[in-house]
Amino acid sequence: MSVEPASEAAWTRHLEVGRAAWPSLVWDAASYRAWLIEACDGDLASRLATLDPAETVLCWAAGHGDAEAHRLVELHYMQQVAPALRRFGPDPAFVDEVAQRVRMKLLVAPAGELAPIARYALGGGLGGLVRVAAIREALTLRRLDKPVEPAEALEDLVGEQDPELRALKERYAHEFQRAFTAAVAELAPRDRHILRLNLSAKASIDDIARIHRTHRATAARWLTAAREQLAEGTRRHLQAGLQIEPDELQSLLRLIRTEAPRMLESIPPDRDP
16 A cells, blocks of 8 residues: 555655654665554555654654664653652652653563554654653552561562471561662662563563663673672671571572562662662
8 A cells, every 4th residue: 555646745744854853763764654554544645644753753663673763762752751750759769760661661562563652653742651651650659669568578489389498488587678678779770670670570681671772692691690699688688697507598598599589579669779
């Protein structure tokens, strides 16, 4: 299918405005046109005048995972997260956590699919979309912002499968929570964010790489290092605060290595150091 001949001038103008808006963005007009016709159910001629060429092109390119489009979304639209959250207070860690969640909502897609931002290419205003998404994520985080009892957090962590670890949970729940919280406080902000993306938002290594605009191998290395640092820090604080038998220490180390990162859920994001 194609644009009706009478609309060719409007289509040419649409392309000109889109290219002028983002001169650094390289994109194929034929692929964009085919996608847009399909998205408009074949009625592009009548829909063309209602579209914002700059935002339509950017959403399409970002939806396909284009790195430059992601950079432009970050530069021109993600900066609106902080102003949208003024009523929630000035905490930079909270704003950053919300921004990470908005990125996940808009820019990360299941394998073989377009990212959700592409759905907004046909109108609605990308700036408004980012602000609304930020407020919704902030409200969600505020609802989740409640203390979790240490025993309750470790209950979810250990479950019923391992009697030995369950016994350790019952004996050292409060000590474990204190050690874990201290270890989280020692993590760099990027490491906390990566762990939250992976554990809370279920982001894959590929997703983390796209969000941080880095190579997949680098993202994998960051995630592994963050997990190891969290485990080592928890072990160190536990060992300093407890007098326990060597075999129990080894079991605690196994618990930390395999399960401890999930306890990030028990620490509210805006209380991160």
